[in-house]
Amino acid sequence: MNVLVCVKRVPAPGSRIVVTDDALDIDTTHLGFTMSPHEECAVEEAVRQIEAHGGSSVVLTLGPEAAVEQLQHALAIGIDRAILLETDATGWDAIATADAIVEALRTEAANSTPFHLLLFGNEAADSGDYQVAVRVAHALGMPCVSGVKSLEVGDGTLVARRDVRGGAEVFTAPLPAVVAVKEGINLPRFPSVPGRLKARKKEIERRPQAAPTPRVETIRLRVPPEQRSEAEILGRGPDAAPAVVDLLEQLGIVER
Amino acid sequence: MILVLIEHDTGVVESTSLQALTFARGLGEPLRGVAFGDGGARALEAAGAYGIEAGTHIRAQESHAPGAWAHAIADLAASTSSPAVVAAGTDRGHEILAHVGARASAPFVANCIAAERDGDAWNLARQRWGGSLLEDARVRGPLTLLTVALHAVAADAVPDAAAVAVDEIEPPFSEDDQRVRKTAFEATSTGAVSLGDARLVVGGGRGVGGAEGFVDLDALATTLGGTVGVSRAVTSAGWRPHAEQIGQTGERIAPDLYIACGISGASQHMVGCRGAKKLLVINTDADAPILARADYAVVGDLHQVVPAITTEVARRRTDDPPER
Numbered sequence: 001m002n003v004l005v006c007v008k009r010v011p012a013p014g015s016r017i018v019v020t021d022d023a024l025d026i027d028t029t030h031l032g033f034t035m036s037p038h039e040e041c042a043v044e045e046a047v048r049q050i051e052a053h054g055g056s057s058v059v060l061t062l063g064p065e066a067a068v069e070q071l072q073h074a075l076a077i078g079i080d081r082a083i084l085l086e087t088d089a090t091g092w093d094a095i096a097t098a099d100a101i102v103e104a105l106r107t108e109a110a111n112s113t114p115f116h117l118l119l120f121g122n123e124a125a126d127s128g129d130y131q132v133a134v135r136v137a138h139a140l141g142m143p144c145v146s147g148v149k150s151l152e153v154g155d156g157t158l159v160a161r162r163d164v165r166g167g168a169e170v171f172t173a174p175l176p177a178v179v180a181v182k183e184g185i186n187l188p189r190f191p192s193v194p195g196r197l198k199a200r201k202k203e204i205e206r207r208p209q210a211a212p213t214p215r216v217e218t219i220r221l222r223v224p225p226e227q228r229s230e231a232e233i234l235g236r237g238p239d240a241a242p243a244v245v246d247l248l249e250q251l252g253i254v255e256r
Numbered sequence: 257m258i259l260v261l262i263e264h265d266t267g268v269v270e271s272t273s274l275q276a277l278t279f280a281r282g283l284g285e286p287l288r289g290v291a292f293g294d295g296g297a298r299a300l301e302a303a304g305a306y307g308i309e310a311g312t313h314i315r316a317q318e319s320h321a322p323g324a325w326a327h328a329i330a331d332l333a334a335s336t337s338s339p340a341v342v343a344a345g346t347d348r349g350h351e352i353l354a355h356v357g358a359r360a361s362a363p364f365v366a367n368c369i370a371a372e373r374d375g376d377a378w379n380l381a382r383q384r385w386g387g388s389l390l391e392d393a394r395v396r397g398p399l400t401l402l403t404v405a406l407h408a409v410a411a412d413a414v415p416d417a418a419a420v421a422v423d424e425i426e427p428p429f430s431e432d433d434q435r436v437r438k439t440a441f442e443a444t445s446t447g448a449v450s451l452g453d454a455r456l457v458v459g460g461g462r463g464v465g466g467a468e469g470f471v472d473l474d475a476l477a478t479t480l481g482g483t484v485g486v487s488r489a490v491t492s493a494g495w496r497p498h499a500e501q502i503g504q505t506g507e508r509i510a511p512d513l514y515i516a517c518g519i520s521g522a523s524q525h526m527v528g529c530r531g532a533k534k535l536l537v538i539n540t541d542a543d544a545p546i547l548a549r550a551d552y553a554v555v556g557d558l559h560q561v562v563p564a565i566t567t568e569v570a571r572r573r574t575d576d577p578p579e580r
C-alpha cells in the first residue's frame with residue numbers, strides 16, 4: 001500500500017497573535033513553526049498503516065523552503081519520502097493549494113506511485129479552510145471521509161469512525177480514498193535520535209510552483225478585541241481555600 | 257434566492273442553524289431552506305420563524321454520507337441560480353459545503369462572522385486560528401459558499417413570519433455518491449456529562465506534573481459535580497485522553513465556571529474556553545498570560561490549593577449541611 005500525507009507549515013503563536021505592519025501575515029519574528037496537530041496525527045497514522053500493511057509513505061507540503069523542517073519531522077517519525085512544492089508566493093487559497101497538490105499527485109501516478117490512501121488534516125491550523133482534502137478527492141475521483149477519529153484499512157476498503165453528538169458514525173469506503181483526520185485518532189510518537197539523523201540524510205524532492213491566482217483574496221488580518229480582565233486575587237496558596245469556596249457559594253456551584 | 261442548509265434532529269432545528277439563518281437574513285436576498293432526511297419538512301416549516309420563504313426537503317437515506325447530500329445541494333444551487341449557500345460552521349456544515357465547492361468549482365469560505373454583497377463580489381470577515389485571529393477577505397464569482405462561525409450571531413426570530421412553501425425532491429443519487437456509506441451509529445452510553453455541556457469544568461495543564469497528579473483535580477470535580485478538561489500539553493504527554501482536551505483542536509466548553517489549574521493561557525487553549533462565564537485560575541506564576549483573562553485567581557501550587565478547596569467544601573457540607 002502507498003500512503004500519502006499532506007502537511008502545512010504554520011507558526012506556533014503563544015498567548016497573543018501579532019500581525020505584521022501590512023496586516024497580511026502573522027509576525028513570526030519570535031515564533032517557532034510546526035504543523036497542525038491534526039496533521040501530526042495524520043503523519044503518525046500513515047506510519048502506523050505502513051507498519052501494519054507494508055508499503056511506502058510520502059509526505060508532501062506546499063510552502064517555502066523553510067517547510068523542510070516539517071518534512072524532516074515527518075521523515076524522522078518514519079515517512080519514506082518527502083516532496084516540497086516550493087513557493088515563496090503568498091495568496092495560496094484552498095482552491096489553488098488543492099490544484100497544486102492534485103497536479104503533483106498526477107505526476108506521481110504517472111511515475112507509477114499511485115496512492116491507495118491519502119491522509120490530510122481535517123482543517124489547517126492557520127487558515128482553517130476545512131476543504132483541501134475534499135477538493136483533492138473530487139479532482140482525483142476518490143471518495144472522501146472527513147473528521148476521522150479511527151481508521152481501519154482492510155482489503156480494498158476502509159472503515160472510518162468519527163465523533164458526533166451522542167456517539168460515533170461509522171463509514172465504509174473503497175480504496176483509493178482520501179481521509180481527513182482529527183487530533184485524537186492516535187497519540188503521535190516523538191521522533192527518535194536515530195530517526196532524526198536518518199531524516200537529515202534523506203533527499204527532499206523539490207518542485208517549484210508558479211504564483212497562484214487566488215479566488216479568495218485576503219485583504220487584512222486583525223486580532224479580535226481581547227476580553228481582558230483584572231483578575232481578583234483570592235489569595236495565595238492553600239490559605240485561599242475559604243475565599244474560593246465563598247466564591248463557589250456565591251456562584252451557586254456549592255449550596256450555601 | 258440564497259440557500260441555507262438547515263440541520264435538524266428529527267424535525268427540531270439545531271440552534272447553530274438558527275444562528276446561520278439569522279446571519280443569512282442580513283445578506284439582502286430571500287432565503288430558501290434545505291433540509292435532509294426524516295423530519296426535514298417539519299424543520300423547514302419551523303425555520304419560517306427565522307426568515308425562510310421557501311424550503312426544499314431532500315429525501316435521503318440513513319446510509320448517505322454528506323458528500324451525497326452535497327451533490328443534491330450543488331444541483332439545487334445551479335437550477336435556482338443561487339448566488340450563495342450558507343450553513344452553520346459545524347463539522348457537518350463545513351464538510352457539506354466543501355463538497356459543494358468541489359463539485360461546483362466554487363469558493364468556500366469557512367467560519368464567517370460578517371458578509372456583505374459588493375457588486376458581483378462578497379466582502380467577508382472570518383475567523384482563522386479557531387477564532388484567535390480575524391481575516392477580512394474578498395471573493396468573487398457566481399456562487400459563493402459560506403459557513404457561519406458558531407455563536408458569531410445570536411439566533412433571532414422574525415416578527416412577521418409567513419408560512420413556508422415546502423417542496424420535496426428525491427434526487428437521483430449516483431453510484432459515486434454511494435461509495436462512502438454510513439453503516440452504523442455507535443451510541444456512547446456513559447451517561448457522564450460531556451465536556452461541552454458541563455456547567456463546571458476543572459482544567460489541568462502541564463503544571464499538574466503527571467498522570468498521577470490528576471487525583472487532586474478528579475476529586476475536586478467529583479466534589480463539585482463537574483468535569484475534568486485538560487490542555488494539549490497534557491494529552492500530548494499521554495497523561496489524559498484527547499477527548500478531554502479543550503481548545504482549537506479539542507472541545508469548546510461553555511460552563512458557568514472554569515477552574516484552570518497549571519495552564520499558561522496559550523491562544524489555542526483560550527479559544528476553547530471563551531464560552532465560560534467565569535474563569536478562576538490557579539497558577540504558581542502571578543504573571544502567567546492566563547491571568548490577564550481571569551476573573552479570579554489564586555497564586556500558588558495547585559497540588560496544595562486544589563485539595564484545600566475540596567477539603568473546605570467537604571468541611572462546610574458536614575459542619576453546616578444545607579437544608580433540604
Ligand SMILES: Cc1cc2nc3c(=O)[nH]c(=O)nc-3n(C[C@H](O)[C@H](O)[C@H](O)COP(=O)(O)OP(=O)(O)OC[C@H]3O[C@@H](n4cnc5c(N)ncnc54)[C@H](O)[C@@H]3O)c2cc1C
Binds near residue numbers: 035522528
Ligand atoms: C495549531 C495548534 C493548535 C493547538 N491546539 C491546542 C488545543 O486545542 N488545546 C490546548 O490546550 N493547546 C493547544 N495547543 C498548544 C498550545 O500552544 C500550548 O502549547 C498548550 O496549551 C500549553 O499547555 P499548558 O498551558 O498546560 O502548558 P504550559 O504552557 O507549559 O503552562 C504550564 C503552566 O502551569 C503553571 N504551573 C507549573 N507548575 C504549577 C503548579 N505546581 N501549580 C500551579 N501552576 C503551575 C506554570 O506557571 C504555567 O503557567 C495548540 C498549538 C498549536 C500550534
Ligand SMILES: Nc1ncnc2c1ncn2[C@@H]1O[C@H](COP(=O)(O)O)[C@@H](O)[C@H]1O
Binds near residue numbers: 007009061097
Ligand atoms: N500548503 C499545504 N501543503 C500541504 N497540505 C496542505 C496545505 N494546506 C492544507 N493542506 C492539507 O489540507 C488539510 C486541510 O486544510 P484546509 O482545507 O486549508 O483547512 C490540512 O490539514 C493539510 O493536510
